[in-house]
Amino acid sequence: MKLKDLGEFNFINRISKSIRASSQVVKGIGDDAAVLKYTKDKHLLFTTDMIIEGKHFYKSAKAELVGKKSLSCNISDIAAMGGVPKFAVISVGFPGSLDLKYADKLYKGIRKVANSFKVDLVGGDTVNSGKIIINIALIGEVEKKNLVLRSGAKEDDAIFITGNIGGSIKFKHLNFTPRIKEARFLVNNFKINSMTDISDGLLADLGHILDESYKGAIICEKTIPVSRNASGFDSAVRDGEDFELVFTLPWPQADRLEKTWPFTTRLSRIGRIINRRKGFSIVNKSGKSKKINPTGFTHF
Amino acid sequence: MKLKDLGEFNFINRISKSIRASSQVVKGIGDDAAVLKYTKDKHLLFTTDMIIEGKHFYKSAKAELVGKKSLSCNISDIAAMGGVPKFAVISVGFPGSLDLKYADKLYKGIRKVANSFKVDLVGGDTVNSGKIIINIALIGEVEKKNLVLRSGAKEDDAIFITGNIGGSIKFKHLNFTPRIKEARFLVNNFKINSMTDISDGLLADLGHILDESYKGAIICEKTIPVSRNASGFDSAVRDGEDFELVFTLPWPQADRLEKTWPFTTRLSRIGRIINRRKGFSIVNKSGKSKKINPTGFTHF
Numbered sequence: 287m288k289l290k291d292l293g294e295f296n297f298i299n300r301i302s303k304s305i306r307a308s309s310q311v312v313k314g315i316g317d318d319a320a321v322l323k324y325t326k327d328k329h330l331l332f333t334t335d336m337i338i339e340g341k342h343f344y345k346s347a348k349a350e351l352v353g354k355k356s357l358s359c360n361i362s363d364i365a366a367m368g369g370v371p372k373f374a375v376i377s378v379g380f381p382g383s384l385d386l387k388y389a390d391k392l393y394k395g396i397r398k399v400a401n402s403f404k405v406d407l408v409g410g411d412t413v414n415s416g417k418i419i420i421n422i423a424l425i426g427e428v429e430k431k432n433l434v435l436r437s438g439a440k441e442d443d444a445i446f447i448t449g450n451i452g453g454s455i456k457f458k459h460l461n462f463t464p465r466i467k468e469a470r471f472l473v474n475n476f477k478i479n480s481m482t483d484i485s486d487g488l489l490a491d492l493g494h495i496l497d498e499s500y501k502g503a504i505i506c507e508k509t510i511p512v513s514r515n516a517s518g519f520d521s522a523v524r525d526g527e528d529f530e531l532v533f534t535l536p537w538p539q540a541d542r543l544e545k546t547w548p549f550t551t552r553l554s555r556i557g558r559i560i561n562r563r564k565g566f567s568i569v570n571k572s573g574k575s576k577k578i579n580p581t582g583f584t585h586f
Numbered sequence: 587m588k589l590k591d592l593g594e595f596n597f598i599n600r601i602s603k604s605i606r607a608s609s610q611v612v613k614g615i616g617d618d619a620a621v622l623k624y625t626k627d628k629h630l631l632f633t634t635d636m637i638i639e640g641k642h643f644y645k646s647a648k649a650e651l652v653g654k655k656s657l658s659c660n661i662s663d664i665a666a667m668g669g670v671p672k673f674a675v676i677s678v679g680f681p682g683s684l685d686l687k688y689a690d691k692l693y694k695g696i697r698k699v700a701n702s703f704k705v706d707l708v709g710g711d712t713v714n715s716g717k718i719i720i721n722i723a724l725i726g727e728v729e730k731k732n733l734v735l736r737s738g739a740k741e742d743d744a745i746f747i748t749g750n751i752g753g754s755i756k757f758k759h760l761n762f763t764p765r766i767k768e769a770r771f772l773v774n775n776f777k778i779n780s781m782t783d784i785s786d787g788l789l790a791d792l793g794h795i796l797d798e799s800y801k802g803a804i805i806c807e808k809t810i811p812v813s814r815n816a817s818g819f820d821s822a823v824r825d826g827e828d829f830e831l832v833f834t835l836p837w838p839q840a841d842r843l844e845k846t847w848p849f850t851t852r853l854s855r856i857g858r859i860i861n862r863r864k865g866f867s868i869v870n871k872s873g874k875s876k877k878i879n880p881t882g883f884t885h886f
Contacts, residue, residue, distance in 0.1 A: 290682030294712055301693050307706045320708035322673055334723055336677035336711050373622055377636035377721050382590035389589060393601050406607045408620035411636050412594055421677050423634055423723030
């Protein structure tokens with residue numbers, strides 16, 4: 287059997303099952319970042335992302351943007367847990383024939399993001415490879431009271447997303463701002479029951495929250511803001527790499543959230559968490575309800 | 587200018603110069619692992635290593651050994667700081683056409699090493715790539731009093747190495763035991779002034795200690811144990827990926843170390859730290875002293 291026949295998510299499930307964790311692990315594989323015991327009031331967060339030329343970006347893309355993406359997608363994982371990013375190590379695979387200017391610009395992009403989010407770049411590894419590869423691992427921290435998992439959604443929670451959805455492949459996937467300040471505002475001022483970042487597509491990532499929380503959901507097409515770069519609603523909700531947040535909080539807090547939201551980043555209430563038995567469905571523009579099969583982007 | 591014209595170490599120096607670190611970073615780029623502030627008595631350690639098919643291993647190598655190597659080389663970095671490994675995240679790039687059995691065996695190798703060193707595997711990333719790529723990032727910890735840097739070598743320190751040197755390419759680079767228990771014995775019982783693991787070759791890695799400590803050294807050919815897999819002494823001291831330890835401690839402690847060493851792993855006193863002005867030289871078997879140019883394996 288080949289990996290592509292099994293599929294990425296089945297493969298990850300297969301691996302995860304064989305791995306046990308010590309009591310120092312609060313949450314291991316299966317969320318945006320691992321959660322590790324740290325101090326009396328705080329947890330450590332730990333995440334990693336690999337991007338490869340020809341898969342996550344093309345050689346023709348601006349090196350500085352590739353560098354920005356490589357760190358930003360990790361920071362987005364920390365945002366999704368309610369935390370703040372702290373320390374990064376960077377592994378790069380470069381062809382020996384790579385122009386030094388390209389490498390310098392790529393690191394410039396990483397440094398810009400690091401400076402803007404106060405991330406210390408503390409180490410790395412450099413290897414020779416045919417294609418450009420960048421792997422960043424990031425340590426963050428979060429106050430115990432502010433930690434948000436995918437698994438905490440409750441019935442009658444309101445479902446919100448930040449930003450516009452879809453069409454990220456055209457440009458945004460290389461040039462986005464991880465939603466740290468939005469996430470920190472949320473966890474500091476509201477009871478955020480569940481959250482994840484939108485990397486596999488809205489339906490797939492909301493699907494992860496529903497699976498981990500053992501809940502259902504009903505969402506409403508007309509409330510979901512689609513990017514002008516998307517080729518229609520149906521693809522927008524399945525497009526990957528939006529790097530926006532999808533989160534849930536108790537319905538009674540939703541009005542206050544909308545009234546006090548201080549950012550220019552768009553905020554949209556797109557639906558409600560319901561009983562698992564009622565499934566996952568969407569109400570389209572003509573008011574008809576339809577079951578959702580929440581598959582998104584898969585790597586194999 | 588191309589990367590290969592500049593060389594790996596010059597490139598890393600170039601990047602490092604442009605990076606500043608906050609006060610939470612005890613030691614950033616330039617040692618085996620980064621050292622980060624943690625608790626009253628302990629520091630966090632943070633390291634990462636990337637290995638790629640065709641560069642660090644061939645597809646014909648046993649998948650389980652490739653998995654073992656991918657985690658063991660990170661653990662070796664933590665050993666070199668005097669610490670213990672704790673939490674790992676694993677990024678893999680696999681071709682979709684890869685046989686599931688290969689992937690399973692690779693993870694089996696990682697799990698075996700993780701279990702044997704009590705490392706929790708807490709997360710990762712899975713991407714599609716043409717060649718097999720494995721990047722592991724590892725968090726460790728070390729008591730502040732046990733931390734060893736490359737930069738602490740002192741004049742008249744004795745220089746020791748563990749194991750035999752050279753010829754690792756034949757087999758050992760895929761199947762070695764990181765020297766955690768040896769390193770922990772050393773830091774718990776002796777004043778280890780400097781230490782690093784031998785990944786670029788004995789001369790290059792001892793050279794790193796000398797540069798970071800601003801010291802010289804004299805080493806003695808007849809005291810350096812060469813592996814039977816090496817093709818002679820001159821190549822053995824430049825071969826990479828031994829994953830042994832080279833360390834220094836005050837000369838008066840050297841006899842006690844040799845007498846109390848409790849392991850079957852070989853221990854060899856190979857020389858002495860001297861004044862920087864006296865340089866780095868080796869006494870060959872006929873008693874002649876020769877200056878060393880400490881270059882080792884470089885990736886570009």
